[in-house]
Amino acid sequence: MTEKRNDFTRRLVESEQVTPALKERYEMEMRTLFEKPVKGIAKWGWIGSTAMGVAFMVLFGTVAVLAPAEFPLLGRLGFAAGAACGLAWAILGVTVLRRGSENLSTHGKAAAGMGWGITVIMSTLAIVLGPQLPDRVTGVMMIAIALVFLVPAALFMILWRIERSELKTREKLLEIEYRLAELAEEVMRKRGET
Numbered sequence: 001m002t003e004k005r006n007d008f009t010r011r012l013v014e015s016e017q018v019t020p021a022l023k024e025r026y027e028m029e030m031r032t033l034f035e036k037p038v039k040g041i042a043k044w045g046w047i048g049s050t051a052m053g054v055a056f057m058v059l060f061g062t063v064a065v066l067a068p069a070e071f072p073l074l075g076r077l078g079f080a081a082g083a084a085c086g087l088a089w090a091i092l093g094v095t096v097l098r099r100g101s102e103n104l105s106t107h108g109k110a111a112a113g114m115g116w117g118i119t120v121i122m123s124t125l126a127i128v129l130g131p132q133l134p135d136r137v138t139g140v141m142m143i144a145i146a147l148v149f150l151v152p153a154a155l156f157m158i159l160w161r162i163e164r165s166e167l168k169t170r171e172k173l174l175e176i177e178y179r180l181a182e183l184a185e186e187v188m189r190k191r192g193e194t
Contacts (some may be wrong), residue, residue, distance in 0.1 A: 038102050043097070046093050050094055061086075071190075085118040
């Protein structure tokens with residue numbers, strides 16, 4: 001059964017003819033769909049996030065290295081993770097600013113992943129370190145604050161997934177639209193031949 005399906009798929013793909021003009025129009029629309037120019041307030045937002053990424057990288061990296069010897073290892077690892085996340089944000093910001101546009105698919109995924117990832121890492125460290133503190137109230141507060149940060153991080157991740165779903169839907173609709181245009185051109189060409 002699968003061999004028949006694969007053979008049918010192969011023949012179907014081979015029979016499809018795409019005109020260069022239609023293909024060029026389709027690719028231009030796809031670029032327009034996924035690439036958002038970074039200008040105005042969006043550019044300042046990326047400049048700010050890049051500067052904050054560099055600042056967090058320097059601050060957290062310095063604390064991870066220069067913390068007193070009795071500072072817990074997990075705490076150092078948390079600061080090192082914060083420095084790594086700051087570096088990643090800085091790299092993402094520089095990439096977007098140099099391009100002059102934001103790829104809504106890849107750059108959005110990277111931003112959502114970094115935001116969720118660092119929040120989960122820091123919350124996990126707070127949950128692990130909180131009960132070990134001599135002052136139980138401070139430990140409980142640390143855990144509560146960590147859990148509070150998980151909510152906006154989860155919301156950010158959910159919003160990215162919604163945006164990604166919308167982009168995929170628009171992409172598929174665009175494919176259908178251009179396939180219909182191609183079929184209409186084919187029908188018109190065949191009517192002209194007869």
